[in-house]
Every structure is written in structure tokens, then in C-alpha cells.
Amino acid sequence: MSDSRFGIGLVGAGFISRDAHAPSVDYLSDVHIAGIQNRTRENAVDLAETCREHGRGDPSVYGAGELAELAHDPEVDGIWIATPNFTRTETVDTLVDAVESGATLQGIALEKPIARTLPEARHLIDRIESVDLPHAYLENWIHEPDIKDLRSLLWQRGRDAGRPYLARSQAEHGGPHSGWFWDGQKQGGGALTDMLCHSLGGNDYLLRDPEAEGQLEPVSVTADTETLKWARESYAEELQERYGVDYEEHPSEDYARVTVRYEDAAGNPVVSEATGSWCFVGSGVSRHIELLGPEYSGQVRSDDDSSSVFFSDALGDGDGWAEKQTATSGRMPIAAATVVTGGFVAENRDAIRAFSAGENATFDLFDGERILRLCMAAYKAAEDGTRVELADASLDSYTPPPAR
Structure with missing residues (x-):
């Protein structure tokens, strides 16, 4: 330097x-x-x-x-x-x-x-x-100001009533922006690894006690995966023409639902519910995040923008500006400073601070491996149609169906 x-x-x-x-x-x-x-x-x-x-x-x-x-x-x-x-x-x-x-x-x-x-x-x-x-795991959700404040406020004010017991996250958009995302072998999966790793990581973060890290253990995982939209003939032809991928013969899931059952230090059940898809038709990314406890709840709804603009169909042939925008007419969000509200500034500030001190970031690659283990358990649960008990699961040699 x-x-x-x-x-x-x-x-x-x-x-x-x-x-x-x-x-x-x-x-x-x-x-x-x-x-x-x-x-x-x-x-x-x-x-x-x-x-x-x-x-x-x-x-x-x-x-x-x-x-x-x-x-x-x-x-x-x-x-x-x-x-x-x-x-x-x-x-x-x-x-x-x-x-x-x-x-x-x-x-x-x-x-x-x-x-x-x-x-x-x-x-x-x-x-x-x-x-x-030193290393950092770049998961922007857990650095987003709204999500961090939600966690801090509910744990601080609700602690006397009891810890949060349910986190829900839903994240959807109209599909990835680069061809390799659609290739199960190159990407490693489909919407589950692309979208659900956000939701599972965010839920895991919300449910963990800020004052007692490590006191929450995932016990089991159930999941469903489907290809709802993009394997249909007209959409598969679109993917073939645009990205050169054959979704009729080699589809990845474009929808996934995952439930993770945890136990806290006292053995009480704690649940993470995550859904995600590449099937959403709207002006950008749709996300709903909730944290519930005995006498409280909180929500983050990132597609509920307070500022928006409207364009008629006569002007609808231009380029979009919102992330994953799938139309250029109608009502559109004004996404001011999303690099801040989306957590990217905070995650990079945290990594730079840590690296300068010779330390791992607040969220490091061990956290990334832990979330990936939940993704692998989800794929296996969906494939086998069973509940995966994490203590007994053989996941170290497992490859999701789209990646085989």
C-alpha cells in the first residue's frame, strides 16, 4: 500500500x-x-x-x-x-x-x-x-440498515418477553441477468442457491442472539423445489435464444421453499421459513422479511418503495434502472442510494476494518459454509421428499440435482 x-x-x-x-x-x-x-x-x-x-x-x-x-x-x-x-x-x-x-x-x-x-x-x-x-463472506442482507435495526430493536425491547421464535423471508425477481446463472452445473443449482442463500442467511442472522452468538443450532430441514415458469415451451425458447441454455431438457428450479428447525440453548424450537423464486413479474426485486416473538413482531418490505414514477406504454421501450426490472412502462420504484440501503457499503466497511486489523470480518467464510450446508440439506430434502436431520445427514459429498 x-x-x-x-x-x-x-x-x-x-x-x-x-x-x-x-x-x-x-x-x-x-x-x-x-x-x-x-x-x-x-x-x-x-x-x-x-x-x-x-x-x-x-x-x-x-x-x-x-x-x-x-x-x-x-x-x-x-x-x-x-x-x-x-x-x-x-x-x-x-x-x-x-x-x-x-x-x-x-x-x-x-x-x-x-x-x-x-x-x-x-x-x-x-x-x-x-x-x-483474513476473509469475509459478502452477504449484503445481514448488513442492511433496516434488517440490522429490526434485529437490534426486537431483541433489545423484546428480550424480557422471550427470544424471537420465527423468521420469515421471501425474495423473488424475474430471473438472473447472466447466462451462467441458468446453467445448473456452472451455478451449482437454481433459485435456491441464488435467492434462498440470502433468505436463509438473513433468517439465521435475525434469529441469533446478538449477545450470545453460537447459542442456536439448526436441527432439521424440509424443502420443496419446482420449475414453475421457465421450463414452459415459450419461456424455455427465450432462454435458449438469449443464453444458450436448454431448460426443457436441463432445468433448474425457479421456485423453492425451505423450513429450517433450530433449537436454542434451552432446547426450545425456533423456525426459519424461506421462499424464493425467479418467477416474480414486477418492477424489480420483491422481498418481505419478518421476525416474530412472544409479544412483538417486525417487518421489512423492500418492494414497498415510498418514491416511484410512472411511464406510459408509449415510453416503454427504454432501458430499465431498477435491479431485475422486467418492464419499462407502468409504475417504477426510485431506488435512491440502494448501495447504502442494500447493505453493500456496510459490508465493505466491515471487511476493510477487519482486514486492516488483521481479522476476519463479522461474517466470514465459516458463516458462508454454514449457510451453504443449509442449502445442501434443502436440496436433499426436496429431492428425497423427506426431512433431513442435520446430525445424521451425509452432505459433504452431496451435489444438488441441477448441478449433476
């Missing part, structure tokens, strides 16, 4: 880097985007130019095969991995090799989900831990 600023190296120049991590720098003092590596160099060049235009840094650009060079860049202090799931193992191996050969990184942050399978997750963690490199 050449000065007092923290330099972020972005691996991946896609949606999450472009619309979340790079803009988060606007709200973080003494932080800049120092480097960008992407397999398609042109995309990294475009994102680097955007960073310069907005005063987010003057990042060096690296293309295919140049990940080690990014790690050795003296301006880069931490690496943010925002690449497709099927590239994670190779990416982490290359970065750890670079550290072993002298790269002086302070930490690695990894976007959700941590991996496609538990063996992959364990490999990533073992490699990063082998060089004593």
Missing part, C-alpha cells in the same frame, strides 16, 4: 461489481478501487473508466490469465471476488499461490454463495486459512 488509503482489487466486472462494490466507495473514506481483473478485458476497461469518471480511483486493468498480477499490484490491499460460482476454486487457488509467492494482501472477500458444494467451500477455506489471510 503506497499511502493511507485502502485499495480494493475487484475480480469480476459484472453486475455486482459495477452496481454495488464500485459505487460503495463513494461512501467509504480513504478507500479506492485500485485494480480490476476480468476474463473479458474490455469489461474491466469499461468499469475502470466508470471508476475514474466518478472519482472512485484510477484502477489498473488486468485481463484473462492476469489474476496473479492483480494480487501483486502494490496498490491492491484486499481482493473482492465477484466472479461466477464455477470459477471460485481456480480464483482462490491462484490468489493463495500469489500470496505464497510474496503478494502482500490483507484479506479476501467472497461474494455469496461461498461455493457450489461443501467440498468446494472447504477447499476455499482451507487454502485461505493456510496462509493466515
Whole structure:
């Protein structure tokens, strides 16, 4: 590091880097985007130019095969991995090799989900831990101001009545924005691993006592998965034409429902209910989050925007601006500062603080592995049509049906 600023190296120049991590720098003092590596160099060049235009840094650009060079860049202090799931193992191996050969990184942050399978997750963690490199699990839900405040208020004011016993999360949109998401082998699954990892992670966070971490154990998982929309002929043809995937022959689930039964330290039941889909037709992402206790409840409804605009069909042929927007006419939300309200600024601030202190972030890759285990149990429960008892489940060699 050449000065007092923290330099972020972005691996991946896609949606999450472009619309979340790079803009988060606007709200973080003494932080800049120092480097960008992407397999398609042109995309990294475009994102680097955007960073310069907005005063987010003057990042060096690296293309295919140049990940080690990014790690050795003296301006880069931490690496943010925002690449497709099927590239994670190779990416982490290359970065750890670079550290072993002298790269002086302070930490690695990894976007959700941590991996496609538990063996992959364990490999990533073992490699990063082998060089004593701090790490962060980038799950933005648990950093969102509304969700954090909901948790803090209900636990603080409701503690005398009893701990929360039920968390519900629903997250839906109209489908992913890149072709690899639709490929079960590349992504590792479907809507469950894409959307339900948010919901399961958020519920897990809400149900855990802020003053007694580790006092909640998942006991069993039940689940249902379906392909409701995208395997229908007309929609499958759309996916074939747009992304080159065959959803009629090789579908992933576009809907999932998961229930996790926990027990608290006293043996009392605690329940997480999560649903998600790629079937929602609306102006963006629809989310409903609830936390219930003996004498209280709280809700976060992120599709209930207070500000909106309306366009008639005559103007409906333009580009959208809201995340996962599936129309360009009608009433649309004005998503002001979603990089803040969506938790991306807070998660990155937390990771940078931790890395600068030589520590893991508040949510690290062990948390990511724990949530992935719930996802694997959910797939197995849905596939077998049974309740999966986590104490007896053999999940370390399990691969979800869409990924086989």
C-alpha cells in the first residue's frame, strides 16, 4: 500500500461489481478501487473508466490469465471476488499461490454463495486459512440498515418477553441477468442457491442472539423445489435464444421453499421459513422479511418503495434502472442510494476494518459454509421428499440435482 488509503482489487466486472462494490466507495473514506481483473478485458476497461469518471480511483486493468498480477499490484490491499460460482476454486487457488509467492494482501472477500458444494467451500477455506489471510463472506442482507435495526430493536425491547421464535423471508425477481446463472452445473443449482442463500442467511442472522452468538443450532430441514415458469415451451425458447441454455431438457428450479428447525440453548424450537423464486413479474426485486416473538413482531418490505414514477406504454421501450426490472412502462420504484440501503457499503466497511486489523470480518467464510450446508440439506430434502436431520445427514459429498 503506497499511502493511507485502502485499495480494493475487484475480480469480476459484472453486475455486482459495477452496481454495488464500485459505487460503495463513494461512501467509504480513504478507500479506492485500485485494480480490476476480468476474463473479458474490455469489461474491466469499461468499469475502470466508470471508476475514474466518478472519482472512485484510477484502477489498473488486468485481463484473462492476469489474476496473479492483480494480487501483486502494490496498490491492491484486499481482493473482492465477484466472479461466477464455477470459477471460485481456480480464483482462490491462484490468489493463495500469489500470496505464497510474496503478494502482500490483507484479506479476501467472497461474494455469496461461498461455493457450489461443501467440498468446494472447504477447499476455499482451507487454502485461505493456510496462509493466515483474513476473509469475509459478502452477504449484503445481514448488513442492511433496516434488517440490522429490526434485529437490534426486537431483541433489545423484546428480550424480557422471550427470544424471537420465527423468521420469515421471501425474495423473488424475474430471473438472473447472466447466462451462467441458468446453467445448473456452472451455478451449482437454481433459485435456491441464488435467492434462498440470502433468505436463509438473513433468517439465521435475525434469529441469533446478538449477545450470545453460537447459542442456536439448526436441527432439521424440509424443502420443496419446482420449475414453475421457465421450463414452459415459450419461456424455455427465450432462454435458449438469449443464453444458450436448454431448460426443457436441463432445468433448474425457479421456485423453492425451505423450513429450517433450530433449537436454542434451552432446547426450545425456533423456525426459519424461506421462499424464493425467479418467477416474480414486477418492477424489480420483491422481498418481505419478518421476525416474530412472544409479544412483538417486525417487518421489512423492500418492494414497498415510498418514491416511484410512472411511464406510459408509449415510453416503454427504454432501458430499465431498477435491479431485475422486467418492464419499462407502468409504475417504477426510485431506488435512491440502494448501495447504502442494500447493505453493500456496510459490508465493505466491515471487511476493510477487519482486514486492516488483521481479522476476519463479522461474517466470514465459516458463516458462508454454514449457510451453504443449509442449502445442501434443502436440496436433499426436496429431492428425497423427506426431512433431513442435520446430525445424521451425509452432505459433504452431496451435489444438488441441477448441478449433476
